[in-house]
Amino acid sequence: MIAGNPVMSADSLVGNDVKNNANEDLGDIKDFMIDCQSGKVAYAVLGFGGVFGIGEKLFAVPMSALTLDTEEECFRLNSTKEYLKNAPGFDSDNWPNMADPAWVDEIHSFYKF
Numbered sequence: 001m002i003a004g005n006p007v008m009s010a011d012s013l014v015g016n017d018v019k020n021n022a023n024e025d026l027g028d029i030k031d032f033m034i035d036c037q038s039g040k041v042a043y044a045v046l047g048f049g050g051v052f053g054i055g056e057k058l059f060a061v062p063m064s065a066l067t068l069d070t071e072e073e074c075f076r077l078n079s080t081k082e083y084l085k086n087a088p089g090f091d092s093d094n095w096p097n098m099a100d101p102a103w104v105d106e107i108h109s110f111y112k113f
Contacts, residue, residue: 015028015029016073017073018075018076019075019076026046026048026084027084032045042098043060046059046060049085056091057089060107064113088106
């Protein structure tokens with residue numbers, strides 16, 4: 001559960017760091033993907049790796065896999081850097097079809113949500 005205000009602007013969360021439970025930096029939030037039928041945030045787009053955005057890999061992480069840590073002002077993902085390196089990802093020029101049921105199954109299976 002989110003402490004404090006449970007309703008926040010997406011703009012205030014974009015750019016927030018994502019860390020694991022060992023406090024290792026896993027990247028930062030680049031965007032949010034909204035399920036237009038339910039009106040809920042379906043995925044957070046996580047940027048990981050690269051230098052100054054070059055070579056950065058993007059990941060669609062189900063929102064159910066993330067926890068907002070309001071004290072540290074970051075999101076928490078129960079993952080290691082090594083595990084994340086093997087996650088299904090994409091680059092900024094080749095986004096997946098997030099409506100494809102096979103893609104949805106792959107993402108939710110990987111993050112176990």
